[in-house]
Amino acid sequence: MSAASLPNPARLVMTVQGPVPHEQLGITDAHNHIWIAPLPGIAEASPVLNQYDLILKELVEYRARGGESLLDCQPGGSGRDGCKLLDLSRATGVNIIACTGFHLKKYYSPEHWPWFASTRKVFESLCSDLEQGLAETLDSANSIKAGFIKIALEASWSDCDQAAMEGAALAAAKTGALVEIHTEKGALAEKACIYFADHGVPPSQLVLCHMDKRPEFSLHKALTGMDVLLEYDTFYRAKYKPELKLWPLIEQMVSAGLSNRVALATDMAGAALYHLIGGGPGLASLPGEIKEKLTARGIPEIDRQQMLGGNIARRLAGII
Numbered sequence: 165m166s167a168a169s170l171p172n173p174a175r176l177v178m179t180v181q182g183p184v185p186h187e188q189l190g191i192t193d194a195h196n197h198i199w200i201a202p203l204p205g206i207a208e209a210s211p212v213l214n215q216y217d218l219i220l221k222e223l224v225e226y227r228a229r230g231g232e233s234l235l236d237c238q239p240g241g242s243g244r245d246g247c248k249l250l251d252l253s254r255a256t257g258v259n260i261i262a263c264t265g266f267h268l269k270k271y272y273s274p275e276h277w278p279w280f281a282s283t284r285k286v287f288e289s290l291c292s293d294l295e296q297g298l299a300e301t302l303d304s305a306n307s308i309k310a311g312f313i314k315i316a317l318e319a320s321w322s323d324c325d326q327a328a329m330e331g332a333a334l335a336a337a338k339t340g341a342l343v344e345i346h347t348e349k350g351a352l353a354e355k356a357c358i359y360f361a362d363h364g365v366p367p368s369q370l371v372l373c374h375m376d377k378r379p380e381f382s383l384h385k386a387l388t389g390m391d392v393l394l395e396y397d398t399f400y401r402a403k404y405k406p407e408l409k410l411w412p413l414i415e416q417m418v419s420a421g422l423s424n425r426v427a428l429a430t431d432m433a434g435a436a437l438y439h440l441i442g443g444g445p446g447l448a449s450l451p452g453e454i455k456e457k458l459t460a461r462g463i464p465e466i467d468r469q470q471m472l473g474g475n476i477a478r479r480l481a482g483i484i
């Protein structure tokens with residue numbers, strides 16, 4: 165076998181407590197929010213998650229139900245606090261994987277946005293978070309590195325900040341980091357794959373988020389044909405009718421042999437979704453109720469295991 169045909173060796177996954185082999189991540193929520201500090205100057209309706217003791221208890225519940233890891237999707241400047249993520253991970257034993265990148269423009273104060281004006285600035289900032297440490301932790305005793313890039317697409321391509329997009333693509337190409345892409349209800353999914361491929365980032369390095377808000381099986385099948393990973397998370401969002409849309413979509417993907425291209429998550433970007441804070445389903449719902457429901461619907465263990473963590477863990481390690 166020539167060197168060129170050898171599969172890529174797996175990287176270690178960078179958690180806030182340091183590198184971990186991907187096989188050890190276990191049940192992993194592929195897209196969640198554990199800490200969102202309030203930011204001055206942004207819309208009052210923007211989510212805040214900063215009740216430390218209650219969040220800690222929810223993580224303990226998550227662990228007790230069998231959840232072992234989760235990806236925190238709040239990038240720097242939009243409320244991320246790497247030091248809090250580290251404290252929560254140490255106190256609960258849950259592997260937390262922090263991100264760098266950028267969120268929707270509405271989640272930033274107007275003063276912050278010029279940060280995105282230069283492709284080079286964005287590129288350097290993202291690479292620094294991934295390779296040196298999260299900006300807010302550089303002066304602390306602990307070096308906490310980002311484990312992936314999260315970016316957000318606005319509803320239309322022309323509203324996406326092109327310098328930020330390009331900076332993120334260049335950082336992904338340089339570092340090999342996985343890119344989770346927030347889509348507005350699945351919009352621009354195809355375009356994002358082409359854009360990143362044009363910048364040297366293959367679809368296998370991308371996770372398209374919230375794709376169950378656009379539950380067209382033929383589209384999902386076509387996207388998985390490019391090896392992109394699709395993230396579904398409307399289990400507790402009644403307006404998207406999960407019983408009618410999400411659950412049949414999961415069953416279709418499993419029946420078509422595509423469970424290796426799906427990652428499940430709960431995306432609890434707001435206190436209302438937390439069990440102890442807002443009376444919502446809570447972090448433990450993924451290893452709890454959702455896993456039980458997958459089993460009750462007859463989805464085989466291998467498919468459950470892939471969708472509940474195996475797939476996202478391999479992608480974080482740079483393997484398909």
Ligand SMILES: [Zn+2]
Pocket residue numbers: 195196197237431433
């Ligand atoms: Zn999110």
